[in-house]
Amino acid sequence: MRKKIVAGNWKMNNAKVESKTLVKDIKESVKGLELKNTRVVIAPTFVFLQRTAKKVKKSAIEVAAQNMHQAESGAFTGEISAGMLKSIGVNLVILGHSERREYFGETDELLVQKVDTALKHELEIIFCFGEVLEDRKSNNHFNIVENQIKKALFHLNSEDWKHIVLAYEPVWAIGTGETATPEQAQEMHAFVRELVAERYLSDVAEEVSILYGGSVKPANAQEIFSKEDVDGGLIGGAALKAEDFVQIIKAI
Numbered sequence: 001m002r003k004k005i006v007a008g009n010w011k012m013n014n015a016k017v018e019s020k021t022l023v024k025d026i027k028e029s030v031k032g033l034e035l036k037n038t039r040v041v042i043a044p045t046f047v048f049l050q051r052t053a054k055k056v057k058k059s060a061i062e063v064a065a066q067n068m069h070q071a072e073s074g075a076f077t078g079e080i081s082a083g084m085l086k087s088i089g090v091n092l093v094i095l096g097h098s099e100r101r102e103y104f105g106e107t108d109e110l111l112v113q114k115v116d117t118a119l120k121h122e123l124e125i126i127f128c129f130g131e132v133l134e135d136r137k138s139n140n141h142f143n144i145v146e147n148q149i150k151k152a153l154f155h156l157n158s159e160d161w162k163h164i165v166l167a168y169e170p171v172w173a174i175g176t177g178e179t180a181t182p183e184q185a186q187e188m189h190a191f192v193r194e195l196v197a198e199r200y201l202s203d204v205a206e207e208v209s210i211l212y213g214g215s216v217k218p219a220n221a222q223e224i225f226s227k228e229d230v231d232g233g234l235i236g237g238a239a240l241k242a243e244d245f246v247q248i249i250k251a252i
């Protein structure tokens, strides 16, 4: 049975004290939950990753990095490698986030390299994709998503897919307060699952968790998560408040 996942992407938020408090509060609340088939992931900034990984070690919470460099090592000032992440106990990395694509020029070609490097280091990948508003308006959203997934992930083999989590994040819904309707999310998730089923065996498609991201909040989480092909959420803004994040976990 594929896993449900609620992952919080903290982006460039929270300095030391806020970070510490948020981890502590989430950890306390998650302790009392019966998580069954659900994974809880938090993605703090690089500087607090090691400390957070240590703090949550004996809990049900996992940590993810928000990014990594594609090279093994070398003269890449300011960058972080997959090997460094593994060495501090991080086993997950978010790749392809629309903010990385838009503000840092990450292309599908670059993402192929990042994906390969992450897998080589046995990092599990939360791979983000999604269309911008113009694509949705011109009914081009399925094409865009199909291309993003095919270009970055379809060179992988079935075994590699055990380490892939997909996250559909329509760019127009990220941080805007606007959410895709549960029907829009379901429609895209089913489309993506079908794409994977056509390329690989249907078990691969059945096993891959597909998260929805884009202004998920306690008020709308349950309705979105109730859809058959929505296996959880990648949460931005609402992951910065322990109470909201925990409500979203409960919604699953």
Ligand code: PEP
Residues within 6 Å of the ligand: 009, 169, 173, 174, 175, 176, 177, 213, 214, 215, 216, 234, 235, 236, 237, 238
């Ligand atoms: C995100 O950036 O991954 C995200 C989903 O953000 P928000 O929940 O704030 O829309």
